[in-house]
Each structure stands twice: as structure tokens, then as C-alpha cells.
Amino acid sequence: MSKPLQLAILISGNGSNLQSIIDAIESGSLNARISAVISNERDAYGLVRATRHGLNTWVVEHRDYPDRDQFDAVLQNYLEAVNPDYIVLAGFMRILGPGFIHAFEDRILNIHPSLLPAYKGLHTHRRALDNGATEHGVSIHLVTAELDDGPVILQASYPIEAGDTVQDLQRKGQRLEHQMYPQLLRWLGNDKLAIKGGQLFYEQALLEKPIHYRP
């Protein structure tokens, strides 16, 4: 068996995606190790989940720093010491600056609740409903310096049905999210997927468009 993928997971809240990665590791379906769980919110429930599973946690509150650069620098120092293979943003609600992103090029992943490039930013479910959209979805992408930008690796869609609320869409999306992050990390761990110079390679071939995830 190859060496476990080393992960640092960054959260701000509930941590259900973190939980899905923990569960995949503990069930043996993902060969990875979570080296650190980092939160910018002291009361993030994800920290409770991490502690329950014996993981290292670290809180770095952005409010303690006068500006983004200083917050990023502290986070960067910590992560350079941890030196994970991948930095997994899982509901991490801070924008990371270009210096930070450059320091970990090809190693930062994010999950976003929309079919990117549609609905970057916040409140994606509300905006989709207000627009009368008939489908919505989830994307996992490589993080670049622009908000919710960077090549999309894996995407899944679901239908918006009459009467659906924001909570309904969140539930449908999260059900997919919890399968997608473990799947994508599995591919990175077994070299089915590779990221080099901002480009994605799936089974050695350049990936020109996102992989459509089917549960």
C-alpha cells in the first residue's frame, strides 16, 4: 500500500465535510492521514468532531490579526511546518491572499456549493432559487488567487424541484459533497489524478473540463 496522503483540513463551522473524510479514512476506503484540523473560529463544531477522533486541532482567529496578510503569514508558517500533501478547504470562510496561495501552489483544494463558474461567492442556494434555476450543484476546484476560481476538478449536479427551500438544496448538495471529497482525495492518493502547474491530469491525460461526479 502506498504512503498515506497527508492532509491539513481548514474549517470555520460545522465540519460535516471534515467528518466525511474522517469516516472514509477510518473505514479504510481512503488511505490518508489528517495531520491538522485548523479553524479560524474557536467555536466551530468541526473542532469537536476532530477532537473526538483524536486529531490535532489549531485555532487561528482572523480577528486577532490586523490584516489579511498577517493572518495568512501565521497560517502559512504553521502549514509549512505541518507540510501536508494537500490543504483541504472544507467550509473555510476566509479568503486566502495570493502570497499564501502561491506558497502552496497545486496543493489547495476547495469545495463550493454551486456549479462553478455559476454562483461564485456566498448564498448560492438562495440566488439559484431566486433566479428560478432548475438545477444546482457542487464543485471541487483547485484554489487560485481569485475567489472561487481555479480549475474545477469534480462537479455534481442535482435538480431543483418545485417547492424546494434553501435548506432542501443544502441537504441535496451536502449529500453529494460528503461523497465527493473522499473520492477526489482517493484519486490523488492513488495517482489517478495529478495536479501540476495549475493543470489537472486524470489517468495521465490533461483534464480539459471537470469530471462529472455520479453517485
Ligand code: GRF
Ligand atoms: C459546504 O456546503 C461547502 O460547500 C461550503 O461550506 C459548507 C461547509 O459545510 N464551502 P461543513 O462545515 O463541511 O458542514
